[in-house]
Amino acid sequence: RKEVEQDPGPFNVPEGATVAFNCTYSNSASQSFFWYRQDCRKEPKLLMSVYSSGNEDGRFTAQLNRASQYISLLIRDSKLSDSATYLCVVHRDDKIIFGKGTRLHILP
Amino acid sequence: GAGVSQSPSNKVTEKGKDVELRCDPISGHTALYWYRQSLGQGLEFLIYFQGNSAPDKSGLPSDRFSAERTGGSVSTLTIQRTQQEDSAVYLCASSLVYSGNTIYFGEGSWLTVV
Numbered sequence: 001r002k003e004v005e006q007d008p009g010p011f012n013v014p015e016g017a018t019v020a021f022n023c024t025y026s027n028s029a030s031q032s033f034f035w036y037r038q039d040c041r042k043e044p045k046l047l048m049s050v051y052s053s054g055n056e057d058g059r060f061t062a063q064l065n066r067a068s069q070y071i072s073l074l075i076r077d078s079k080l081s082d083s084a085t086y087l088c089v090v091h092r093d094d095k096i097i098f099g100k101g102t103r104l105h106i107l108p
Numbered sequence: 109g110a111g112v113s114q115s116p117s118n119k120v121t122e123k124g125k126d127v128e129l130r131c132d133p134i135s136g137h138t139a140l141y142w143y144r145q146s147l148g149q150g151l152e153f154l155i156y157f158q159g160n161s162a163p164d165k166s167g168l169p170s171d172r173f174s175a176e177r178t179g180g181s182v183s184t185l186t187i188q189r190t191q192q193e194d195s196a197v198y199l200c201a202s203s204l205v206y207s208g209n210t211i212y213f214g215e216g217s218w219l220t221v222v
């Protein structure tokens with residue numbers, strides 16, 4: 001089993017819809033969690049950190065479920081510009097692991 | 109600039125030649141990372157530095173790959189005797205310290221081996 005797993009997608013979602021995807025991690029010692037966004041042929045960029053209590057930034061909501069060992073990202077009122085690959089990142093003291101990413105296509 | 113800077117942006121080299129890729133991290137960042145990404149694939153971890161030390165070199169694909177960091181700042185990734193399968197974008201990143209902090213990426217060095 002991979003340490004960090006994401007559904008590769010693609011998720012094809014109409015503009016304006018709400019979409020959510022999860023990222024599961026296998027090591028309970030994982031401490032910090034992040035979501036990154038990567039556009040085609042560009043470098044990954046931080047979208048948001050994931051806090052234990054959950055956090056929101058505009059249309060984006062990130063949540064952490066330590067009991068079930070997953071993090072989630074919810075995008076409301078999706079825009080065409082949200083089309084990208086979303087990477088989850090899990091940090092432990094001794095390791096940083098990037099998921100392979102979930103591809104999201106927002107359809108007009 | 110304030111971000112992670114990489115050079116060259118693009119490099120086309122002949123099979124068998126050596127290449128050197130450079131990374132200038134964000135000022136004050138003690139951790140520096142090298143990743144590789146082939147088109148349509150996920151990030152492949154190569155190596156990271158904390159200061160000038162490389163505690164984890166486990167991701168280097170072969171002994172043709174080496175990296176160094178001097179003065180706790182600039183890092184160089186060297187690929188000797190390049191092969192076609194080395195063609196990829198090589199991404200450098202940095203963070204304040206290893207683990208727990210936001211990692212910032214450079215724009216990458218696109219390597220094509222012909």
